[in-house]
Amino acid sequence: MQIRTVATTPFTDQKPGTSGLRKRVPTFLQAHYLENFVQSIFDTISVPQGATLVLGGDGRYYNREAIQIILKMAAASGFTRVLVGRGGILSTPAASCLIRKYRTHGGIILSASHNPGGPDGDFGIKFNTENGGPAPEKITEAIFAASKKISQYHIADSADVELDRTGDYEIGEMTVSVIDPVEAYAELMESLFDFAAIRTLLKGGFRIKFDAMHAVTGPYAREIFVNRLGAPSTRYWRSQPFAGEGAMRPRHGAAEPTGAGVAASADSVMNAIPLPDFGGGHPDPNLTYAHELVEILYGDNAPDFGAASDGDGDRNMILGKHFFITPSDSLAILAANAHLVPGYQQGLAGIARSMPTSAAADRVAKALGIPCYETPTGWKFFGNLMDAGKVTLCGEESFGTGSDHIREKDGLWAVLFWLNILAVRRQSVEAITREHWAQYGRNVYSRHDYEDIPSDAANGVMKLLHDSFAELQGAQFGHLQVKLCDDFSYTDPVDGSVSTGQGVRIIFTDGSRIVFRLSGTGTGGATLRIYLESYEPDISKHHLDAQQSLATLIGIALQISELRKRTRRERPTVIT
Numbered sequence: 222m223q224i225r226t227v228a229t230t231p232f233t234d235q236k237p238g239t240s241g242l243r244k245r246v247p248t249f250l251q252a253h254y255l256e257n258f259v260q261s262i263f264d265t266i267s268v269p270q271g272a273t274l275v276l277g278g279d280g281r282y283y284n285r286e287a288i289q290i291i292l293k294m295a296a297a298s299g300f301t302r303v304l305v306g307r308g309g310i311l312s313t314p315a316a317s318c319l320i321r322k323y324r325t326h327g328g329i330i331l332s333a334s335h336n337p338g339g340p341d342g343d344f345g346i347k348f349n350t351e352n353g354g355p356a357p358e359k360i361t362e363a364i365f366a367a368s369k370k371i372s373q374y375h376i377a378d379s380a381d382v383e384l385d386r387t388g389d390y391e392i393g394e395m396t397v398s399v400i401d402p403v404e405a406y407a408e409l410m411e412s413l414f415d416f417a418a419i420r421t422l423l424k425g426g427f428r429i430k431f432d433a434m435h436a437v438t439g440p441y442a443r444e445i446f447v448n449r450l451g452a453p454s455t456r457y458w459r460s461q462p463f464a465g466e467g468a469m470r471p472r473h474g475a476a477e478p479t480g481a482g483v484a485a486s487a488d489s490v491m492n493a494i495p496l497p498d499f500g501g502g503h504p505d506p507n508l509t510y511a512h513e514l515v516e517i518l519y520g521d522n523a524p525d526f527g528a529a530s531d532g533d534g535d536r537n538m539i540l541g542k543h544f545f546i547t548p549s550d551s552l553a554i555l556a557a558n559a560h561l562v563p564g565y566q567q568g569l570a571g572i573a574r575s576m577p578t579s580a581a582a583d584r585v586a587k588a589l590g591i592p593c594y595e596t597p598t599g600w601k602f603f604g605n606l607m608d609a610g611k612v613t614l615c616g617e618e619s620f621g622t623g624s625d626h627i628r629e630k631d632g633l634w635a636v637l638f639w640l641n642i643l644a645v646r647r648q649s650v651e652a653i654t655r656e657h658w659a660q661y662g663r664n665v666y667s668r669h670d671y672e673d674i675p676s677d678a679a680n681g682v683m684k685l686l687h688d689s690f691a692e693l694q695g696a697q698f699g700h701l702q703v704k705l706c707d708d709f710s711y712t713d714p715v716d717g718s719v720s721t722g723q724g725v726r727i728i729f730t731d732g733s734r735i736v737f738r739l740s741g742t743g744t745g746g747a748t749l750r751i752y753l754e755s756y757e758p759d760i761s762k763h764h765l766d767a768q769q770s771l772a773t774l775i776g777i778a779l780q781i782s783e784l785r786k787r788t789r790r791e792r793p794t795v796i797t
């Protein structure tokens with residue numbers, strides 16, 4: 222095999238964000254852009270002899286081309302084997318599962334998660350370490366440092382690998398094993414949840430609807446919900462073989478039924494074929510972007526349970542019939558009911574949540590007598606806690622929930638966890654949630670996102686807040702008094718590393734909170750997130766709309782941030 226060494230010059234913008242390097246597709250299409258970053262990863266992790274790499278992505282535009290490049294670079298960098306999902310497909314949780322199962326030297330996941338795809342959309346790349354989790358900051362910083370001084374990269378001169386057929390292929394000395402992207406993951410799910418009980422629930426007429434949002438979870442959902450759990454499916458799906466060549470794309474020009482037909486149909490899985498542009502949608506499972514599913518769950522003759530996942534399969538949204546459950550509440554309810562689920566019957570070591578996530582889980586942890594950790598935003602901060610056996614369940618308000626079964630958040634896992642609880646308790650999602658609030662009180666919660674605002678305006682808001690800390694301390698707003706305001710910093714209890722500047726917190730004496738944070742995953746302008754939380758112990762107020770209950774806090778947030786004046790935005794882009 223011929224290895225080519227190519228001279229290159231650094232790009233200055235290859236700093237990984239909350240979750241890997243994300244840029245617009247045209248940025249990634251610049252000559253050497255992807256190669257520089259991949260070489261920076263390989264130079265940083267120094268590939269040991271005999272090392273295996275996991276490789277796959279969410280199927281978005283440029284996925285296949287990027288995989289061919291990375292395979293050739295892996296061969297040139299001394300990997301012995303690469304495990305790649307058929308069709309170039311691997312959900313983020315499935316990649317984490319494979320890294321752990323086969324004890325590989327980490328993996329590369331190609332995804333920009335919930336960001337739109339297509340030629341004008343986003344692309345992304347992230348490196349996960351041997352524990353299956355996102356590389357911690359010290360590694361991402363080293364990769365960034367390497368990217369700033371790179372002068373050459375190495376790539377094998379070889380033909381493209383056939384990605385659509387499982388089997389082993391050679392690039393020089395390196396073996397490329399094209400594997401089924403679903404099997405190992407589906408087996409892991411079967412080992413954690415009571416599939417027989419869920420099957421009985423579904424057989425009894427409990428109706429579910431899962432929206433894969435034209436992204437990576439389609440094939441996973443079809444295998445797990447339809448093939449293994451017996452959820453109803455239309456003939457269309459049965460005629461679409463899952464395994465085999467080209468399985469990730471409609472065969473013979475067949476298009477998935479769309480529109481009203483799908484919504485009304487008895488099919489349990491919708492939008493289940495991964496498309497390079499996610500059907501032009503925004504594959505983010507929330508009330509705004511997953512509106513197709515929301516309309517079904519809030520419509521006439523709604524199913525009993527609805528769920529959606531994002532571009533790369535690590536997020537989840539859970540809906541009941543005419544009912545939305547916040548991710549923060551979902552984490553708390555999973556923790557409170559974990560004893561009903563086989564994989565968690567032995568008890569939880571602890572729970573971790575990101576700082577902006579509501580404190581609902583803290584109350585459950587307290588009742589269970591287990592610790593609850595508060596980490597900065599981003600899944601990478603949970604890894605050490607899980608590796609050290611300190612926590613079992615983790616969650617973020619941003620529709621991310623997971624456990625120590627892998628080292629990523631896991632959308633389908635959360636759906637199965639809920640289905641397992643529902644199969645045991647035989648109550649509705651709403652009834653379970655209301656009972657939970659009655660027992661623990663309700664942490665009323667909402668997040669307001671102002672997307673794509675000018676960076677200067679966003680930075681100005683954050684600076685104003687910082688400059689107001691002294692003045693805000695102890696300030697009175699109606700019946701609310703500020704107890705503490707700061708910029709959250711975190712000291713990792715396992716390795717002692719410190720992360721600063723993780724979000725401005727304004728905490729009131731009654732426990733209510735406002736948090737301001739700038740997104741670290743956006744690719745255009747800046748996204749400012751405002752997180753709002755108050756605690757309502759009074760059961761007679763649990764039915765109130767969250768926006769209504771949080772109105773005072775929302776008013777304070779707008780006032781102290783001068784947000785409307787500075788951004789000229791009248792309302793948030795997305796409310797969750």
Ligand code: G1P
Nearest residue numbers: 239240599600617619740741742
């Ligand atoms: C967002 C979420 C965060 C999540 C990340 C990756 O990051 O807020 O919780 O871990 O996406 O899915 P942000 O854009 O806020 O930096």
Ligand code: ZN
Nearest residue numbers: 334335533535
């Ligand atoms: Zn994601």
